[in-house]
Amino acid sequence: MIGMKTAGKGLLALVISLSTLLPAGAAGLQPGWRFAPPPGVTIVSGQPRHALALQANTQVNPIYLRQVVRYASNERAGTLVVDTRAHFLYLVLGDGRALRYGIGVAKSGFEWSGTHKVTRKAEWPGWTPPPEMLRRRPDLPRHMEGGPNNPLGARALYIGSTLYRIHGTNEPWSIGQNVSSGCIRMTNADIIDLYGRVPVNAKVVVM
Numbered sequence: 680m681i682g683m684k685t686a687g688k689g690l691l692a693l694v695i696s697l698s699t700l701l702p703a704g705a706a707g708l709q710p711g712w713r714f715a716p717p718p719g720v721t722i723v724s725g726q727p728r729h730a731l732a733l734q735a736n737t738q739v740n741p742i743y744l745r746q747v748v749r750y751a752s753n754e755r756a757g758t759l760v761v762d763t764r765a766h767f768l769y770l771v772l773g774d775g776r777a778l779r780y781g782i783g784v785a786k787s788g789f790e791w792s793g794t795h796k797v798t799r800k801a802e803w804p805g806w807t808p809p810p811e812m813l814r815r816r817p818d819l820p821r822h823m824e825g826g827p828n829n830p831l832g833a834r835a836l837y838i839g840s841t842l843y844r845i846h847g848t849n850e851p852w853s854i855g856q857n858v859s860s861g862c863i864r865m866t867n868a869d870i871i872d873l874y875g876r877v878p879v880n881a882k883v884v885v886m
Contacts, residue, residue: 747772770876782863786860
């Protein structure tokens with residue numbers, strides 16, 4: 680009986696300790712509350728370093744962690760707003776809040792903006808470089824099946840009738856940088872999270 684009481688107290692203490700680590704009920708998405716960093720990412724206080732050799736111990740600035748922030752917007756809840764200058768993607772939640780993700784964006788000469796919709800969603804998408812890219816990079820494969828080594832990462836949201844996508848990446852150190860040919864990059868953990876929240880036909884505003 681004493682052993683059962685002791686075990687019961689231990690279980691209660693565990694539940695209490697876990698409850699302090701979790702957001703309170705439906706109030707979990709509150710401004711300032713951050714999600715844990717994705718696997719393989721180490722948080723540092725300085726600027727992120729671009730270093731291909733650090734794949735096993737990737738470093739990013741904590742500002743690019745997925746988190747709920749105050750966000751005044753006239754867009755309806757569920758809209759995706761891509762701020763390419765700040766390297767943030769906002770999923771509008773309403774009530775002056777948004778779920779903010781760090782992103783990698785187009786390099787110089789490949790910038791674009793506009794309002795579209797998500798027209799397709801894909802898990803572990805295959806990649807077929809468009810003719811324009813193949814002319815610039817004839818060394819690229821004509822097609823690559825989806826998987827961990829695919830540049831599109833774990834998930835992709837296709838934007839309107841454009842060639843651009845919001846997708847994952849196997850180069851998480853590129854988040855916060857101008858690196859792509861127009862697509863919006865996210866860590867695989869973040870694109871998986873966003874993929875589950877955003878339906879086809881969701882509005883996308885790129886600015």
